[in-house]
Amino acid sequence: xxxxxSAIAEQWLxxxxxxxxxxxxxxxxxxxxxxxxxxxxxxxxxxxxxxxPLIIHTNSIQKLESWGIELSATALQLARKFWPGPLxxxxxxxxxxxxxxxxxxxxVAIRIPAHPLALAxxxxxxxxxxxxxxxLSGSVSPTTAKHVDEQLGNKIPYILDGGECKVGLESTxxxxxxxxxxxxxxxxxxxxxIEAELGFRPEFNILNNENPMAPGMLxxxxxxxxxxxxxxxxxxxxxxxxxxxxxxxxxxWVAEIPKERQLVLSPNGxxxxxxxxxxxxxxxxxxxxxxxxxxxxxxxxxLGLTINDRLRRxxxx
Ligand code: TXA
Ligand code: MG
Numbered sequence: 081x082x083x084x085x086s087a088i089a090e091q092w093l094x095x096x097x098x099x100x101x102x103x104x105x106x107x108x109x110x111x112x113x114x115x116x117x118x119x120x121x122x123x124x125x126x127x128x129x130x131x132x133p134l135i136i137h138t139n140s141i142q143k144l145e146s147w148g149i150e151l152s153a154t155a156l157q158l159a160r161k162f163w164p165g166p167l168x169x170x171x172x173x174x175x176x177x178x179x180x181x182x183x184x185x186x187x188v189a190i191r192i193p194a195h196p197l198a199l200a201x202x203x204x205x206x207x208x209x210x211x212x213x214x215x216l217s218g219s220v221s222p223t224t225a226k227h228v229d230e231q232l233g234n235k236i237p238y239i240l241d242g243g244e245c246k247v248g249l250e251s252t253x254x255x256x257x258x259x260x261x262x263x264x265x266x267x268x269x270x271x272x273x274i275e276a277e278l279g280f281r282p283e284f285n286i287l288n289n290e291n292p293m294a295p296g297m298l299x300x301x302x303x304x305x306x307x308x309x310x311x312x313x314x315x316x317x318x319x320x321x322x323x324x325x326x327x328x329x330x331x332x333w334v335a336e337i338p339k340e341r342q343l344v345l346s347p348n349g350x351x352x353x354x355x356x357x358x359x360x361x362x363x364x365x366x367x368x369x370x371x372x373x374x375x376x377x378x379x380x381x382x383l384g385l386t387i388n389d390r391l392r393r394x395x396x397x
Contacts, residue, residue, distance in 0.1 A: 081238055083239075094112070096111070101197075101240050101242075102195050102243065104194045104247045105248070105250050105251050105267070106213045106222060107224075108209070109122055109232065111211070122134065125232060125235045125236065127218075133182045138208045140192070143206075149171060149172075149173075154256050158277065158278075166193075166252060166268030170256065171190060171257065173185070196242075223360055248358055249267055249268040249358065250267050260282070261282040266385050270383055272382060304366035306371075307373065310374075310375050311374055313336055316372060322336065322337045323338070324371040327375075328361055331348065331354075343361045354383070375391045
């Protein structure tokens, strides 16, 4: 069922059931993080590998502390500046957090999301919500309740509908486990903003197949069912007819392809707007069942960095 009543969501969560929740980044598939049985349903419903740890969500730093989670000075600085918001911090785990949430890791990923309905729900709860993106493992993250319903509607009792996600890309993940903070995943909070706050750029430790500490970063992820490449449409016109292609473009249409086969993310050239539209547009491109989706490479700045990261992972290898 889809609805917008946080009290109904609360009831299902208390019973150990899964509820999809809106956040400003993407929709999450939430369970009471303190109930191992509920958390195990997340892995089952998503088809998620058991070695891939989950992010826990709450609405206050105080609650985190009451669950034994301590934030270092750097973690606190980032939390105070960017929460609620699209930033996840990896910090040492406390014994109250079940091992199943962290997939056995000694650290835990935490976030306060910036979505009024999510915050209204979290405020009612005396437990954190473990929530990965509410899609089947490996596929594109949902940015509307309808996206969730299409993939998971018959597997979960309730989808809390909070409209379209404003940021549209998963949170940026920073590990604060070691003395120096490390960037584990590019995301909806631009790395330039983090750099401005810290006064230095955190070490990049972006995870991939060779370094799958954050296995959401396995190379093939965020993938549509049609093949996707990053490149220029013109380079493929000797292999395909233009009717077999769909182009995902930043701000401008190209002359070689019919306009109706080009999906432009932000005619004004705004990277934040492009980010918010990206996943819905990949789904739309996929639904046109092309032989190939050709995505333009985005400017390597701000959220353009995250968009390119996601496109690379969605690409055929
Ligand atoms: O924006 C988001 O972060 C969304 C919303 C729902 O909050 N959630 C999300 O969750 O993207 P998920 O599970 O799709 O991605 C979480 C990432 C995974 O790559 C996971 O491996 C990493 O966080 N992660 C979780 N716990 C970790 C830990 N202790 N150490 C390192 N990486 C961790
Ligand atoms: Mg995900």
